[in-house]
Amino acid sequence: MTPPKPAARPDKVSLWRYLKLFRQDILSAQPAKLYHAWMAEFRTPFFRSYLINDPALIARVLTERPDDFPKSDRIGEGLRPLLGNSVFVTNGEVWKRQRRIIDPAFEGGRLRDTFPAIRDAAQSAIARMPLGTVEIEEPLSHAAADVIFRTLFSIPIENATATQVFHEFKTYQRTQPILNLAAFLPLPRWFPRFHRAATKASARKIRALITALTQARAAEIATGQAPNDLATKIMTTADPTTGQKFNTEEMVDQVAIFFLAGHETSASALSWALYLLATHPEAQDRIATEAATLNATPEFSELSKLKFTRDAFRETLRLYPPVPMMVRETTKPEDFRGRPVKPGAQVVLSPWHLHRHDRFWPDPDAFTPDRWQTDTNRTSARDAYMPFSSGPRVCTGAGFAMVEGTLLLAMLVRAFQFTAVETRIPIPVAHLTVRAKDGIWLDITRRQPPKP
Numbered sequence: 001m002t003p004p005k006p007a008a009r010p011d012k013v014s015l016w017r018y019l020k021l022f023r024q025d026i027l028s029a030q031p032a033k034l035y036h037a038w039m040a041e042f043r044t045p046f047f048r049s050y051l052i053n054d055p056a057l058i059a060r061v062l063t064e065r066p067d068d069f070p071k072s073d074r075i076g077e078g079l080r081p082l083l084g085n086s087v088f089v090t091n092g093e094v095w096k097r098q099r100r101i102i103d104p105a106f107e108g109g110r111l112r113d114t115f116p117a118i119r120d121a122a123q124s125a126i127a128r129m130p131l132g133t134v135e136i137e138e139p140l141s142h143a144a145a146d147v148i149f150r151t152l153f154s155i156p157i158e159n160a161t162a163t164q165v166f167h168e169f170k171t172y173q174r175t176q177p178i179l180n181l182a183a184f185l186p187l188p189r190w191f192p193r194f195h196r197a198a199t200k201a202s203a204r205k206i207r208a209l210i211t212a213l214t215q216a217r218a219a220e221i222a223t224g225q226a227p228n229d230l231a232t233k234i235m236t237t238a239d240p241t242t243g244q245k246f247n248t249e250e251m252v253d254q255v256a257i258f259f260l261a262g263h264e265t266s267a268s269a270l271s272w273a274l275y276l277l278a279t280h281p282e283a284q285d286r287i288a289t290e291a292a293t294l295n296a297t298p299e300f301s302e303l304s305k306l307k308f309t310r311d312a313f314r315e316t317l318r319l320y321p322p323v324p325m326m327v328r329e330t331t332k333p334e335d336f337r338g339r340p341v342k343p344g345a346q347v348v349l350s351p352w353h354l355h356r357h358d359r360f361w362p363d364p365d366a367f368t369p370d371r372w373q374t375d376t377n378r379t380s381a382r383d384a385y386m387p388f389s390s391g392p393r394v395c396t397g398a399g400f401a402m403v404e405g406t407l408l409l410a411m412l413v414r415a416f417q418f419t420a421v422e423t424r425i426p427i428p429v430a431h432l433t434v435r436a437k438d439g440i441w442l443d444i445t446r447r448q449p450p451k452p
């Protein structure tokens with residue numbers, strides 16, 4: 001079965017219709033030709049926008065001259081009450097300094113230290129998992145939030161503050177029904193936008209809770225009692241260039257983005273992965289076979305046993321990249337495939353289209369985890385695969401997310417059998433991440449242990 005893909009809009013629509021479609025769902029607002037084109041230009045009275053699928057252009061924007069293509073100030077607008085000046089929204093020197101402090105906490109070697117907390121969250125998710133016909137995004141959101149709290153602050157989601165942040169965050173999203181990628185449109189300031197009173201109040205509550213956690217941690221660090229987790233690592237790392245550490249306010253900004261970027265994305269990817277496995281039972285069986293070779297309490301070194309599971313997770317990120325599009329801005333005159341582009345134009349990088357582009361991927365809409373072991377896939381993986389973006393602004397949590405996704409998938413499939421509910425085919429829509437319009441529903445039963 002071909003995994004669900006949103007219907008494309010007709011090639012030509014009026015600007016107002018486009019904007020309306022865009023605000024409902026950015027994926028179905030696009031024409032089908034974007035799965036084939038190297039580039040597309042959108043002209044509106046307010047701005048010019050270029051969606052680029054050409055690997056040379058993408059490399060220019062993300063890798064070769066990223067300083068010339070910053071994030072627009074408007075991007076952060078919808079999220080600023082919650083995220084302040086976090087690394088996700090800053091540019092230039094501020095952003096560089098923040099990355100110098102944050103990156104060491106996520107280095108490859110640190111993943112071994114972070115692993116037990118991820119595994120404990122997986123075990124708790126299994127213990128909590130409801131059986132029967134279940135909407136799976138909800139328990140997986142819970143699991144991914146648990147991963148973040150355990151790895152960042154060494155507390156499980158059952159901790160009173162963690163639970164409050166998680167619930168308040170849901171409220172925050174509810175107060176922003178259009179908290180989707182329309183936030184990235186450089187529309188004029190009179191255009192109805194965000195920051196309702198309820199949204200601001202909710203953001204304030206979340207930040208107060210995170211501030212309490214951060215201050216408590218600062219006190220533990222001061223007395224030498226702090227656990228060796230991501231928060232301690234980040235709060236004790238001095239920028240090698242300036243010698244400065246984060247103050248409380250800056251750390252709260254970063255915690256807010258770790259929570260948001262780290263749990264929404266992973267929950268989206270894991271939900272789609274389980275749906276794909278439910279609709280491809282032979283792939284699910286292969287994961288179950290791999291997972292059966294793990295210790296009851298898996299160790300970091302055993303991740304190397306999960307080759308197929310990792311490929312299935314990679315393939316999920318190809319078909320349903322949790323961050324479907326990213327936006328940058330030109331700051332000088334550019335030449336895009338022979339077309340002159342003025343400063344202030346919007347540049348859209350679209351993992352969603354690139355990952356299903358018919359010039360790069362044979363059978364682009366099919367779920368084929370085995371493609372990751374073929375030689376022919378190498379060029380596409382290099383040129384047309386960027387679920388975590390690329391270049392210096394690449395996702396800080398990319399390595400972390402690959403460990404989390406692979407391990408949770410293996411442990412969940414070892415514990416349960418996931419079966420699709422025929423009457424409920426999920427339709428992908430882009431909110432902050434790629435979610436299903438009416439949730440993802442699966443039948444969950446306990447997996448019978450393999451016969452000896």
Ligand code: HEM
Pocket residue numbers: 087088089099257258261262263265266269321322323326327386387388389392393394395396397398400401405
């Ligand atoms: C499957 C899971 C994940 C996916 C697909 C993902 C994807 C991305 C993408 C595409 C970006 C770039 C956005 C842009 O440039 O506009 C990004 C940035 C970021 N991600 Fe992730 N992410 C995931 C998990 C995580 C986790 C677990 C963390 C932290 C614990 C994290 C932290 C961040 C941060 C801090 C940034 C901002 C980096 C910067 O702008 O310098 N992400 N992520």
